Amino acid sequence: MSPRTTSKNEEIRQESMKKIMDAAFSLIAKQGYESTSIAQIAKEAGVSKGLMYNYFDSKEDLLEKLVNGAMSEGDKVIGELLSEDPKVTLQNIFEWFFKELKERPEYWTLMTELTFRIGKFKFVHDMATAKMKGYTTFLTELLQQLNFPNPEGEAKLIGSLFDGIAIQYLVIKEDYPLAEMEIFLIEKYCVKHK
Amino acid sequence: MSPRTTSKNEEIRQESMKKIMDAAFSLIAKQGYESTSIAQIAKEAGVSKGLMYNYFDSKEDLLEKLVNGAMSEGDKVIGELLSEDPKVTLQNIFEWFFKELKERPEYWTLMTELTFRIGKFKFVHDMATAKMKGYTTFLTELLQQLNFPNPEGEAKLIGSLFDGIAIQYLVIKEDYPLAEMEIFLIEKYCVKHK
Amino acid sequence: MSPRTTSKNEEIRQESMKKIMDAAFSLIAKQGYESTSIAQIAKEAGVSKGLMYNYFDSKEDLLEKLVNGAMSEGDKVIGELLSEDPKVTLQNIFEWFFKELKERPEYWTLMTELTFRIGKFKFVHDMATAKMKGYTTFLTELLQQLNFPNPEGEAKLIGSLFDGIAIQYLVIKEDYPLAEMEIFLIEKYCVKHK
Amino acid sequence: MSPRTTSKNEEIRQESMKKIMDAAFSLIAKQGYESTSIAQIAKEAGVSKGLMYNYFDSKEDLLEKLVNGAMSEGDKVIGELLSEDPKVTLQNIFEWFFKELKERPEYWTLMTELTFRIGKFKFVHDMATAKMKGYTTFLTELLQQLNFPNPEGEAKLIGSLFDGIAIQYLVIKEDYPLAEMEIFLIEKYCVKHK
DNA sequence: TATGAATGAGTATTCATTCAT
DNA sequence: AATGAATGAATACTCATTCAT
Numbered sequence: 001m002s003p004r005t006t007s008k009n010e011e012i013r014q015e016s017m018k019k020i021m022d023a024a025f026s027l028i029a030k031q032g033y034e035s036t037s038i039a040q041i042a043k044e045a046g047v048s049k050g051l052m053y054n055y056f057d058s059k060e061d062l063l064e065k066l067v068n069g070a071m072s073e074g075d076k077v078i079g080e081l082l083s084e085d086p087k088v089t090l091q092n093i094f095e096w097f098f099k100e101l102k103e104r105p106e107y108w109t110l111m112t113e114l115t116f117r118i119g120k121f122k123f124v125h126d127m128a129t130a131k132m133k134g135y136t137t138f139l140t141e142l143l144q145q146l147n148f149p150n151p152e153g154e155a156k157l158i159g160s161l162f163d164g165i166a167i168q169y170l171v172i173k174e175d176y177p178l179a180e181m182e183i184f185l186i187e188k189y190c191v192k193h194k
Numbered sequence: 195m196s197p198r199t200t201s202k203n204e205e206i207r208q209e210s211m212k213k214i215m216d217a218a219f220s221l222i223a224k225q226g227y228e229s230t231s232i233a234q235i236a237k238e239a240g241v242s243k244g245l246m247y248n249y250f251d252s253k254e255d256l257l258e259k260l261v262n263g264a265m266s267e268g269d270k271v272i273g274e275l276l277s278e279d280p281k282v283t284l285q286n287i288f289e290w291f292f293k294e295l296k297e298r299p300e301y302w303t304l305m306t307e308l309t310f311r312i313g314k315f316k317f318v319h320d321m322a323t324a325k326m327k328g329y330t331t332f333l334t335e336l337l338q339q340l341n342f343p344n345p346e347g348e349a350k351l352i353g354s355l356f357d358g359i360a361i362q363y364l365v366i367k368e369d370y371p372l373a374e375m376e377i378f379l380i381e382k383y384c385v386k387h388k
Numbered sequence: 389m390s391p392r393t394t395s396k397n398e399e400i401r402q403e404s405m406k407k408i409m410d411a412a413f414s415l416i417a418k419q420g421y422e423s424t425s426i427a428q429i430a431k432e433a434g435v436s437k438g439l440m441y442n443y444f445d446s447k448e449d450l451l452e453k454l455v456n457g458a459m460s461e462g463d464k465v466i467g468e469l470l471s472e473d474p475k476v477t478l479q480n481i482f483e484w485f486f487k488e489l490k491e492r493p494e495y496w497t498l499m500t501e502l503t504f505r506i507g508k509f510k511f512v513h514d515m516a517t518a519k520m521k522g523y524t525t526f527l528t529e530l531l532q533q534l535n536f537p538n539p540e541g542e543a544k545l546i547g548s549l550f551d552g553i554a555i556q557y558l559v560i561k562e563d564y565p566l567a568e569m570e571i572f573l574i575e576k577y578c579v580k581h582k
Numbered sequence: 583m584s585p586r587t588t589s590k591n592e593e594i595r596q597e598s599m600k601k602i603m604d605a606a607f608s609l610i611a612k613q614g615y616e617s618t619s620i621a622q623i624a625k626e627a628g629v630s631k632g633l634m635y636n637y638f639d640s641k642e643d644l645l646e647k648l649v650n651g652a653m654s655e656g657d658k659v660i661g662e663l664l665s666e667d668p669k670v671t672l673q674n675i676f677e678w679f680f681k682e683l684k685e686r687p688e689y690w691t692l693m694t695e696l697t698f699r700i701g702k703f704k705f706v707h708d709m710a711t712a713k714m715k716g717y718t719t720f721l722t723e724l725l726q727q728l729n730f731p732n733p734e735g736e737a738k739l740i741g742s743l744f745d746g747i748a749i750q751y752l753v754i755k756e757d758y759p760l761a762e763m764e765i766f767l768i769e770k771y772c773v774k775h776k
Numbered sequence: 777t778a779t780g781a782a783t784g785a786g787t788a789t790t791c792a793t794t795c796a797t
Numbered sequence: 798a799a800t801g802a803a804t805g806a807a808t809a810c811t812c813a814t815t816c817a818t
Contacts, residue, residue: 003436003777003778003779003780003817003818004779004780004781004817004818005818008818009779009780009781012780012781013781016781016782032228032311034226034228034229035228037807037808037809038808038809038810039807039808039809047782047783048782048783048784049783049784049809049810050782050783050784050785050810050811050812051781051782051783052810053809053810053811054780054781054782058809058810059808059809059810112310112361113310115361115365116306116307116310116361116365117226128365132366150374150378153371153374153375153378154378156362156370156371156375157355157375157378159358159362160355160358160359160361160362160375161351161354161355161358162358163357163358163361163362164353164354164355164356164357164358164359164360164361165354165358166358167306167309167310167354167357167358167361168326168350168353168354168357171309171310171322172322172323172326175323176350177346177347177350180344180347181347181350181351181354184344184347184348184351185351203798206798207798210798210799231790231791231792232791232792232793233790233791233792241799241800242585242799242800242801243792243793243800243801244793244794244795244799244800244801245798245799245800246793247792247793247794248798248799252792252793253791253792253793397777400777401777404777404778420616420699420702422614422616422617423616423702425811425812425813426812426813426814427811427812427813435778435779436778436779436780437779437780437813437814438778438779438780438814438815438816439777439778439779440814441813441814441815442777442778446813446814447812447813447814500698500749501698503749503753504694504695504698504749504752504753505614516753516754517754517757520750520754538762538766540759541759541762541763541766542766544750544758544759544763545743545763545766545767547746547750548743548746548747548749548750548763549739549742549743549746550746551745551746551749551750552741552742552743552744552745552746552747552748552749553742553746554746555694555697555698555742555745555746555749556738556741556742556745559697559698559710560714564738565735565738568732568735569735569738569739569742572732572735572736572739573739585796585797585798585799585800585801586796586797586800586801586802587797590797591800591801591802594801594802595802598802598803619786619787619788620787620788620789621786621787621788629803629804630803630804630805631788631789631804631805632789632790632791632803632804632805632806633802633803633804634789635788635789635790635791636801636802636803640788640789641787641788641789778818779816779817779818780816780817780818781815781816781817781818782814782815782816782817783812783813783814783815783816784812784813784814785811785812785813786810786811786812786813787809787810787811787812788808788809788810788811789807789808789809790806790807790808790809791804791805791806791807791808792804792805792806792807793803793804793805794802794803794804795800795801795802795803795804796800796801796802796803797799797800797801797802
């Protein structure tokens with residue numbers, strides 16, 4: 001009997017990887033990276049510990065692939081937020097941020113935890129730095145077009161605010177007035193400005 | 195040989211506990227809870243591993259006592275920020291927050307890390323929720339007196355902003371424009387308001 | 389499709405086995421038995437891990453077949469060293485030994501390593517004992533014909549010397565004065581004797 | 583009740599270390615370094631796996647301490663072999679070598695195995711190189727004083743011979759004519775020479 | 777015949793915790 | 798009150814071997 005075809009194998013691989021990554025993602029988001037063991041992930045994924053190392057070089061490599069995967073999913077959307085009118089673009093950004101938070105809280109939990117672990121993982125540092133820079137630069141330009149007096153400071157303030165809202169919402173969940181906050185911010189930065 | 199008096203014993207206990215808690219505090223703030231071992235804390239404190247279990251039931255119990263201690267310290271200061279004029283009180287709060295961040299980054303690092311570990315430690319969740327509530331209530335009243343249109347929302351926004359500024363400053367440190375942000379906020383909420 | 393003939397199959401088997409054994413041989417000689425994994429051998433041989441178990445019952449079985457194969461190869465050459473004149477035979481042996489060492493250091497590395505692993509592998513012990521005995525007997529007869537006073541002792545000394553030279557040469561390689569040693573020994577045992 | 587005294591503790595430490603090192607030594611000498619697990623050593627020594635790491639940083643560190651310990655024991659004797667008469671010194675060396683082999687076969691098994699593993703352990707390489715150099719230099723000088731024609735070559739030959747005798751004796755044990763070989767060598771190099 | 781995904785027992789190492797002194 | 802030797806369960810990771818295809 002002949003061996004499995006290459007494509008059938010690839011399919012099996014994709015399935016196993018997905019099972020592992022899904023399990024890892026939810027466990028790490030819930031418990032944190034250090035508190036989640038390979039054994040736990042394997043059990044949750046329904047595979048053997050050994051199999052994990054067919055797909056990932058190490059626990060850290062798994063984390064990296066996890067984050068990259070989740071991030072590239074999110075990146076695709078950024079382009080769609082742009083508009084002719086900078087005011088609209090800004091509003092799109094606010095709306096996107098709150099939508100993300102509601103729809104992918106686990107992802108943002110993971111990202112926030114990792115951000116706070118900078119220095120422990122080289123790849124997180126590089127990633128976070130690059131992200132943050134691009135983000136601030138983009139916002140600064142936008143606010144400049146909208147004639148904010150101190151666009152860079154304001155951009156950083158919004159950046160901080162996003163992080164703060166994220167951390168609080170992710171911690172106290174349904175008790176956090178997310179919708180209210182969204183309206184509030186859009187009013188302040190998009191509607192009432194100028 | 196005269197037996198140690200009860201009070202003398204108590205004094206020794208207090209001293210040992212303080213040494214241990216100080217060591218634990220700075221190590222955990224620097225490295226995180228998981229990455230700090232009992233052995234390390236004992237060494238830093240200059241006591242034996244065994245002694246730690248005379249005062250703390252477990253590593254987690256040490257963490258709880260640590261946080262409780264640090265928090266009650268913080269509480270004492272709140273009273274001193276009050277003023278007849280709510281505007282001054284608000285400004286005092288802003289100034290206190292930035293001063294704290296600059297002077298005790300380790301404390302805030304620890305608190306932020308713990309806040310984010312909710313789910314792992316029940317006591318952190320209870321504590322954080324209670325704190326946040328009291329905090330928001332206080333700020334809400336203040337902003338009400340200052341006739342802010344949506345005082346509760348605004349209070350929550352400031353709360354989130356504080357957390358966000360803290361997390362970013364604690365992560366990127368000297369690259370964060372802390373002083374600039376302080377002026378910005380005071381202008382916005384205390385000077386220009388009304 | 390016509391079914392493969394039996395002889396065609398056999399040919400394929402021989403080819404695959406050879407690829408595997410060659411890969412195993414060079415890897416084990418270079419890194420040692422314990423440090424060489426089945427996965428590594430399969431990769432080097434360009435076959436799948438699974439295929440290895442079609443030909444070899446286990447990793448140890450592979451080792452055994454490897455050593456047997458290498459040894460029977462060596463046996464064939466022994467006959468060619470014989471000469472009418474025992475002095476010439478002796479010189480042929482010396483020259484063969486040094487030539488072997490220079491030309492097939494991997495083989496001798498493997499053999500020496502294995503010899504020293506006695507106790508772990510029963511088959512090595514049996515093999516090594518048999519070899520050594522035959523070897524000593526042969527040399528003893530030769531030296532007897534050359535009228536050495538204590539031919540058996542002398543034979544064992546030469547046997548030990550061979551092993552010693554081998555181990556040192558294989559360890560320190562180019563720093564070992566192999567050529568010099570060869571001349572030295574031939575002078576001593578073949579030229580100057582009697 | 584007061585804690586154990588420092589000296590009592592030291593005593594306990596020495597005892598535990600000895601138990602571990604003895605177990606490690608005999609197991610590694612018997613089975614080889616890679617094939618001996620920490621678990622096995624701990625079991626043989628009658629202690630927990632964890633305790634091993636109170637005394638040794640790693641498995642390799644254990645090996646290093648093992649070898650250093652065994653070596654320094656041997657080093658002490660070297661000075662006692664020297665004599666006014668180089669012939670006597672040479673004879674002493676031969677006798678010391680054979681005595682060592684008979685009395686501490688496990689030590690020499692270990693050393694020979696390690697020598698063959700050069701390249702895997704940095705410390706073994708340094709140690710072996712230094713040892714071998716000192717050894718050859720010393721023998722060369724001695725043979726020069728005895729007017730051997732090619733003292734350096736001869737020194738290396740004896741060095742190789744020693745290794746060869748050792749490896750064969752350690753492998754086939756009681757079947758190896760150690761005593762006979764000793765007489766043989768002393769006759770050749772000390773009595774009959776010149 | 778040949779493949780490689782999957783397994784599970786095994787590896788070295790860490791560390792919170794206990795306990796005799 | 799204080800010590801630190803000792804434990805054992807847990808950790809990330811490896812690898813010979815199996816088996817469905």
